[in-house]
Amino acid sequence: xxxxxxxxxxxxxxxxxxxxxxxxxxxxxxxxxxxxxxxxxxxxxxxxxxxxxxxxxxxxxxxxxxxxxxxxxxxxxxxxxxxxxxxxxxxxxxxxxxxxxxxxxxxxxxxxxxxxxxxxxxxxxxxxxxxxxxxxxxxxxxxxxxxxxxxxxxxxxxxxxxxxxxxxxxxxxxxxxxxxxxxxxxxxxxxxxxxxxxxxxxxxxxxxxxxxxxxxxxxxxxxxxxxxxxxxxxxxxxxxxxxxxxxxxxxxxxxxxxxxxxxxxxxxxxxxxxxxxxxxxxxxxxxxxxxxxxxxxxxxxxxxxxxxxxxxxxxxxxxxxxxxxxxxxxxxxxxxxxxxxxxxxxxxxxxxxxxxxxxxxxxxxxxxxxxxxxxxxxxxxxxxxxxxxxxxxxxxxxxxxxxxxxxxxxxxxxxxxxxxxxxxxxxxxxxxxxxxxxxxxxxxxxxxxxxxxxxxxxxxxxxxxxxxxxxxxxxxxxxxxxxxxxxxxxxxxxxxxxxxxxxxxxxxxxxxxxxxxxxxxxxxxxxxxxxxxxxxxxxxxxxxxxxxxxxxxxxxxxxxxxxxxxxxxxxxxxxxxxxxxxxxxxxxxxxxxxxxxxx
Amino acid sequence: xxxxxxxxxxxxxxxxxxxxxxxxxxxxxxxxxxxxxxxxxxxxxxxxxxxxxxxxxxxxxxxxxxxxxxxxxxxxxxxxxxxxxxxxxxxxxxxxxxxxxxxxxxxxxxxxxxxxxxxxxxxxxxxxxxxxxxxxxxxxxxxxxxxxxxxxxxxxxxxxxxxxxxxxxxxxxxxxxxxxxxxxxxxxxxxxxxxxxxxxxxxxxxxxxxxxxxxxxxxxxxxxxxxxxxxxxxxxxxxxxxxxxxxxxxxxxxxxxxxxxxxxxxxxxxxxxxxxxxxxxxxxxxxxxxxxxxxxxxxxxxxxxxxxxxxxxxxxxxxxxxxxxxxxxxxxxxxxxxxxxxxxxxxxxxxxxxxxxxxxxxxxxxxxxxxxxxxxxx
Numbered sequence: 001x002x003x004x005x006x007x008x009x010x011x012x013x014x015x016x017x018x019x020x021x022x023x024x025x026x027x028x029x030x031x032x033x034x035x036x037x038x039x040x041x042x043x044x045x046x047x048x049x050x051x052x053x054x055x056x057x058x059x060x061x062x063x064x065x066x067x068x069x070x071x072x073x074x075x076x077x078x079x080x081x082x083x084x085x086x087x088x089x090x091x092x093x094x095x096x097x098x099x100x101x102x103x104x105x106x107x108x109x110x111x112x113x114x115x116x117x118x119x120x121x122x123x124x125x126x127x128x129x130x131x132x133x134x135x136x137x138x139x140x141x142x143x144x145x146x147x148x149x150x151x152x153x154x155x156x157x158x159x160x161x162x163x164x165x166x167x168x169x170x171x172x173x174x175x176x177x178x179x180x181x182x183x184x185x186x187x188x189x190x191x192x193x194x195x196x197x198x199x200x201x202x203x204x205x206x207x208x209x210x211x212x213x214x215x216x217x218x219x220x221x222x223x224x225x226x227x228x229x230x231x232x233x234x235x236x237x238x239x240x241x242x243x244x245x246x247x248x249x250x251x252x253x254x255x256x257x258x259x260x261x262x263x264x265x266x267x268x269x270x271x272x273x274x275x276x277x278x279x280x281x282x283x284x285x286x287x288x289x290x291x292x293x294x295x296x297x298x299x300x301x302x303x304x305x306x307x308x309x310x311x312x313x314x315x316x317x318x319x320x321x322x323x324x325x326x327x328x329x330x331x332x333x334x335x336x337x338x339x340x341x342x343x344x345x346x347x348x349x350x351x352x353x354x355x356x357x358x359x360x361x362x363x364x365x366x367x368x369x370x371x372x373x374x375x376x377x378x379x380x381x382x383x384x385x386x387x388x389x390x391x392x393x394x395x396x397x398x399x400x401x402x403x404x405x406x407x408x409x410x411x412x413x414x415x416x417x418x419x420x421x422x423x424x425x426x427x428x429x430x431x432x433x434x435x436x437x438x439x440x441x442x443x444x445x446x447x448x449x450x451x452x453x454x455x456x457x458x459x460x461x462x463x464x465x466x467x468x469x470x471x472x473x474x475x476x477x478x479x480x481x482x483x484x485x486x487x488x489x490x491x492x493x494x495x496x497x498x499x500x501x502x503x504x505x506x507x508x509x510x511x512x513x514x515x516x517x518x519x520x521x522x523x524x525x526x527x528x529x530x531x532x533x534x535x536x537x538x539x540x541x542x543x544x545x546x547x548x549x550x551x552x553x554x555x556x557x558x559x560x561x562x563x564x565x566x567x568x569x570x571x572x573x574x575x576x577x578x579x580x581x582x583x584x585x586x587x588x589x590x591x592x593x594x595x596x597x598x599x
Numbered sequence: 600x601x602x603x604x605x606x607x608x609x610x611x612x613x614x615x616x617x618x619x620x621x622x623x624x625x626x627x628x629x630x631x632x633x634x635x636x637x638x639x640x641x642x643x644x645x646x647x648x649x650x651x652x653x654x655x656x657x658x659x660x661x662x663x664x665x666x667x668x669x670x671x672x673x674x675x676x677x678x679x680x681x682x683x684x685x686x687x688x689x690x691x692x693x694x695x696x697x698x699x700x701x702x703x704x705x706x707x708x709x710x711x712x713x714x715x716x717x718x719x720x721x722x723x724x725x726x727x728x729x730x731x732x733x734x735x736x737x738x739x740x741x742x743x744x745x746x747x748x749x750x751x752x753x754x755x756x757x758x759x760x761x762x763x764x765x766x767x768x769x770x771x772x773x774x775x776x777x778x779x780x781x782x783x784x785x786x787x788x789x790x791x792x793x794x795x796x797x798x799x800x801x802x803x804x805x806x807x808x809x810x811x812x813x814x815x816x817x818x819x820x821x822x823x824x825x826x827x828x829x830x831x832x833x834x835x836x837x838x839x840x841x842x843x844x845x846x847x848x849x850x851x852x853x854x855x856x857x858x859x860x861x862x863x864x865x866x867x868x869x870x871x872x873x874x875x876x877x878x879x880x881x882x883x884x885x886x887x888x889x890x891x892x893x894x895x896x897x898x899x900x901x902x903x904x905x906x907x908x909x910x911x912x913x914x915x916x917x918x919x920x921x922x923x924x925x926x927x928x929x930x931x932x933x934x935x936x937x938x939x940x941x942x943x944x945x946x947x948x949x950x951x952x953x954x955x956x957x958x959x960x961x962x963x964x965x966x967x968x969x970x971x972x973x974x975x976x977x
Contacts, residue, residue, distance in 0.1 A: 524973050525951035545951075548819035550971040552791040552840045554919060555856050556611065556870035557879055560902065562972075563912050569976055570911070581947040581977075 001187075001253040005180045006074045006211065008091055010119060011101035012109035012468060016131040020101060020163040020172075021077055025242075027169050028061040028073070058197070058209055058255055060239045065177045073176055074240075074255035076196065076211075083344030085472075086291050087323075089118055090196040090271045093287055094211030094255060097125035097180030099172065100151075104130050104138035104160075108146040108435070110409045110468030116151055125180050128153055129172060134162040150435040183213075185252030190281040191215030191223070191274065193250070193258075198268040200320040204235075206262035207244070209255075210274060213285060216251035222277040223260060226284040227269055231277050232260035265322045291323050293341025294402065294473060295348055295452055296385035298329045298366040298495065299355070300337035302586050303574070306361065307336045313359035314338055317351065324351055329386070333493045333579055334364070334589075339386055345452050364589050366495040370449045373400040373476050387497035390483040393534060400476040401501075402448045408459065410467035412440045417462050425450035426501065445474065447501070484538075486512050486592070487530040488520075491580040496592055505531075509539035512592045517541040519588035527582050607688065608873075609658040609855040612642065612677060613866030614666040615884060622734030623762075625796040627868040627882040628664050634884045638867075639673050641891040643680045645865050648896050652873070653863045655686040658852035659693045661715075667701035671709050678713050692717055692756075692851045699745040700737035707745075707752035717756040717850075718749050719789070725779040726772065729765055733793075734800065746783040756848065758787035764821045765793050766801075766810035773821060777828055786848040790825050791840050792818060822969050837921045839968055857916040859909070859932075867897070875904045910935050915975030918954070923962030937961070944977040 011017040061073040078091040092098065098119045102112055119126055128147050130140055140160060148155040159175055161168030197209035217223065221234045236259040238246040250256045262268055270291065273284035301310045314326050324347070329339035342348040348368060355361055371385040375398040384390055406427070408418060412434070419442070422430065427444035435441050446455075451471065459467055484505050486496040500508050509531025516529045520543055531539035554562055576583035616635060617628040659681060661674070669677075674695070681687065694717040695710060702710075707718070722742045724730050730738065749757055759780050763773045780788065795812065796802050804810045813821075826836045834842035835849070838857065843849040855862050861873040868882035878901035881887045890897035904912070910933045917924035930936050938945070945961065948954045953967035953974060963971055 524948070524953060524970050546815060546970065546973075547966070548815050548822060548969045549973055550822075550839050550919070550969060552794055554839070554916070555853065556862070556864055556872075557868065559856060559872075559912060559916065560870070560877055560879075562915065563908060566911060566915060566972070566975060567908075573976060581944055 010115035012111040015103040128158040183253030189214035192281040193274040218249035297368040300334040302362040401479040404471040513541040515591040607657040608861040610656040613869040614663040622801040657688040661695040667697035699742040704748040719758040
C-alpha cells in the first residue's frame, strides 16, 4: 500500500487535462509511441472532438521514482463538465490527491474553483500545476498570484509544465509520489469499496470501476451493493492498464475493476459501496447520492417508421449511461417516442449526438423542460417534467420550480451585461466579489429553466469566451407558472407545449409563432399559428395559402410525368409531420427549440 | 353535368413535325420535313400492328406537332387506314389540329369531306406582337381568315387554342383577345397559361432578365378571370384549361385521358393506355420508322400501374375536371373508399372552399382548380 498513489487531474474545461494524462501515460511507458493515440483516455470520438471527457476512465501507471522504488500511480480521470459534478465527486472520493491544472494564459476559471472546492471537501492533497507555459500569452506570474489570492493555496507548491511539449512531466510524477499520501486502509477488515464508474462491455456485462478502502475482493466472492441491496458473484477482478489486466484480488488502497455478471450499468449506482455479502462492513462509505436527471425532453424519430430503430438505440445507449433515463412517450403530433431525463443540457446534447452518430438515426427533440413541483388543492404533491402532464390549472394550489446557484467568473469589464442577462433570467440574491484586481466572481440564484433556455450561449458570447460558469441545484421556489400551447389551425401541437413563467409566456409565444411561420411552407389553405395559455390566445401569425400551382396541360404522356412528380412530392410530405391537415417539416420543430440568439 | 360515361377507346395520331419551333415549346417535335413520307408509311403500318388489341374507337384525334403540315392526300391515306383497320363508331368525334398559316378554305372543306368533324385551331393570340413573342409563324390576319374559312367550310364544332399570362401581357389585353375569339362563335376554347420552360428560347430570355416572370398572384388572377369571363359567356369550365359551350361540346377525346378510359396513341412519342398499362413510343422519328420497318412495335417504354398509382392518378385527374370524382365509381374501380380514408382531409378542403361535395360527387371549385396539382396530395 505504501507504493500506491491514487490521484486525479482536475481542471477547467480546455485547460489541458487530457493532454497531461496522455503525457503521464507515455512517460511511464504503459504504451509505446506506436500504439499511442492522442488523448488515450478520451476513448469516444465525440470526447476527442469536443475536447471534453464525458465518462471517467482510470489507468494504473507503473513508475520508477528517483528514490529507486517502483510505485503504482492510479490516475482516475474525471468528467470535465458541470453536468457531471457528482461523478467528479465520486472519482475524487477515490483519491488521496489531485493535480489542479491551470491554463497559464487563462488562469483560474469557474470550474477551477468548483473543482478545488470539491477536492478540499475530500481533504485531498492539492498540487497546483500551471500548464501551457509554452504559449506566447502565458502569464505564469499572474497565475501564481491567483493560486495565492483566489485559490488560497501556497503558491510555492506549484509546478510548471507544458503537456503539449512534454516539459515538466517528470517533476509532476515525482510530486505525486512525494506529496500525495499513500492510501490508508486495512486489508483484513470487511470489504468496503467505492464505485466511481461503471461501463458496459458487450461480452462481460457491466465492468465496475472501484476503489477499495478496506478489505479484499477476489473472484468467486459474493458481493453486495449496499444502496441497491443486490448480490452478485464476482467473476473477475483486475487493474487498469490500457486494457483490463486480470489479478487474483483487489485489496485495500487499490483501484481496479470487478466483473460480477451485472447485466446493465443501471443496476449499479455510482457512489454505492461494495461489501462482502457474508461479512459486510458496518456502514457504507460516505457521500452517496442518487443521481437524478434535471432536464427532460422527448425524443422522436423523424420518420415514424424508424421508431423501432430509435427504441433499440436508446436501449443500447442506456447500457452505458446510468445517468440517462427514458420511458415511452407518445405525442399526438410526433407519434411514438421517448421521454428522457438528462443531467443537464450538455448531457442532452451528447446523448442526442451519440444517438444520431453511433446509431445513424435522425431524431428530433421536444422543448427541454425542468421538473416542476405542484401542490394540488387536495394536498397531493406532483412533479411534472412533461408539459403533457401539466395539471389542470383549477387544481393547482402552489407551483414551484427548481433554482440553482450560478457561479460565474469573468474579467470585470463584462460585469454589466452579464448582470443584465442574469436579471433578465430572473436571477436574484446576487453576490459579487473581486477575486483579484480586474476579475470578479458573480453568483446569482436563478431558475434552472432559464439557464437551460439559451443562457449559456449568450453568456459565452457576452464575455467573449473569458467568462466561466458553474452551477449547483439549491431548492424549489414558488413560481407563477403557465402552460404555453402552440396551435396550428386550432390544433394543439403537443410537442411544442412548454411550461413557462407567466412573465415569459408572451415572448416565447411570439417567438414560436414567428419561427413556425418562417419554416412551414405555404399550403393550400391559410394556416393560423397561435400561442395560447388555457383558452387565451397570446400570440399569432398567419401563413397565407398558395393560390395557383396547377399545370396547364395534362394529356396522354403528361400523365405519367405528372404522376411521378406527385409521387415525389408525396414522399416529401411523408417526411413532414401532419398536424391536422397541415404538413410541418422537421426544420420547423427544430427552429422553435433553438435559443433566442440563434436567429 | 357529369363527364360522358364511355368505355370505348380513343385513337390518337401524333404528327410530330413543325416548320419552326415556337419559343415556348419543349415538346417533342421535328423540323426536318423530309422525313414526312417515311413517317406516314410507318404510321400506317403501326395501326395494323394494333388491329387485334384495339377494335373500335369513338374518337379520333390527329394532333401534333403540326398536323396541317401533312398534305390532304396524306391525311386521306391516314384516315382511310384508320377506317380499314379499326371500326370507327357512328357519330365519332374526329378532331384535327391545324395551324392558321397552313390551311385555306379549300383544304378545310376537303378535310370535312374526309370525315373530320372537329377542328382545333392553334390561334394562341389575336395580337401580332404577342404572336411574334411566342415565335408563332402565323399572323393575326391569318388566324382571323382561317376561323372564317372553317366556319364557311361547315365546321360547327370549332375549338381555339389561346395562351395567356404572356410576359408583359395585362389581364385587360387578355380579355380583349377572348372577346375577339368569341366573335367567331367557337364551341370550345382551350386556354393555356403560358408555362415557362427553362430550355426554351422564351425561358432563356426570362432567365437573362430580358422578360419579366409572372408572380403567383398574377397567374391566379389570369386563371380566375378567364374562368369567370368564359363562364359568364356561357361556357362550361370543364377542365383546368378547357371550356365548352355545353358539355356536349367538350372534347370527348381528351376526357378519356382524365378518367382512365383506354386510348391508343399512334406515332412517335405517343402514349397509350389500357387497363393498368401505359406504354409509349420512341420520341424519335428515325427510331420509330426503323422499328416499324423491322416489323416491330416502336415502343420505347411501358409501365404497369399499381392500385396506389391508379388511385393517385384518378385523384389528380379527377380533380382537374368539373365532373370531379364519383365516389361510387371510384370505390368500384379502385377499391378505395375515399370518404373513409380521407374524410377529414376532404372536409378541410371543403371548408377552405377548394372542393364541393354533393352527394357522391367531389368536384373542385374555381379556386380549387387553381391549385389542383396539390389537391391530389391530400
